[in-house]
Amino acid sequence: MFNDFLKKVMGSNKSDSREVAKKRLKFALIYDKLEVSDDILNALHRDIVEVISRYFEIDHDAFKLDIRRSDDFSALIVNTPILSAKHKDPRHSDL
């Protein structure tokens, strides 16, 4: 997508590095803002483990939290092996 764009701009004979600059800048800023700090990721990790643990027995060490990016979108990927379900109704738990 981005490469196509570059080709289009480079292909034209008029020098127009300004357009390239503007486009790259917009992409860079979007990416910068998607970046999540380690502190936030760790806190999120903790919270998710806590919530899932109310419902399932999970393997804490195998729990994985990841942010995956592609050209068009970012995805939050949570992967955890479930050891067993907890049958207690969580709404009446003493949490």
Next chain:
Amino acid sequence: MIPLTPHLLPLTPYTRCILDGRIIVITSGKGGVGKTTATASIGAALAMEGKRVVVIDMDIGLRNLDVVMGLENRIIYNVVDAVKGKCKIKQAAIKDRRIENLYLIPASQSDNKNVLSPEEMVGFREIISKEFDYVLMDCPAGIERGFENSVAAADEAIVICAPEVSSVRDADRVIGLLYARSITPKLVVNRIVPEMVERGDMLNHSDVVDVLSIELIGLVPMDDQVVVCTNTGMPLVLQKKSLAGEAFRRIALRINGMADLPIEVPQSQSRFWKKLGTRLGLGK
């Protein structure tokens, strides 16, 4: 003698008196985009409007504002001394002899950035704003302690940005940090080369404003006079023929209440003559 006790006051912005001076930080994230040049020039231009102005070099360990202003031979005390109360503000503030009402508080050259803390700067702000109409803080590059200290003391901010990808990106980051501190910054685009903009090889000012979406208060062209003035330590705004000097003067007027003063877009010589020709009815 009345003792100074501002440290005992609750330090919220609302306790500040209407008569207190405005404290403006000049920042950019990236180095070399023109913060020091802008601080010296806007400060001088505000003083020429009859305001009492102090410019403060917050780049501890790497002072430069003093040489840009040609006041490097007169330093006795510095901003660290002033903030720590080792001297009075009157002693630290060097009076410019060419422009009335203009003062410089230089950075200290021997300390490191961590010698001051944001808390101390908040205390200092209460004292300094009583003595001047405008306090301009020349912020160091980066977003570490030096930035924190400069911003802690300020109520307003001017972000200087060059029309380049790296500079705009850093400006965006700094703008985010300023908003997080409840400061709504204004934008100056510096180092514009009109010839490059006109042939499509440089971001134009609306590209920059578009990306950063903050209020623009000035456009400053690349101008050889900036280097010439830095060579001699002469104030840029006293150079009648300097385009950059003129741009900074207009920025100062805008800050000082003339909010409606139009922002002039720097133009190349050829474009300028062509336009003039058209206006005089010569050719198309």
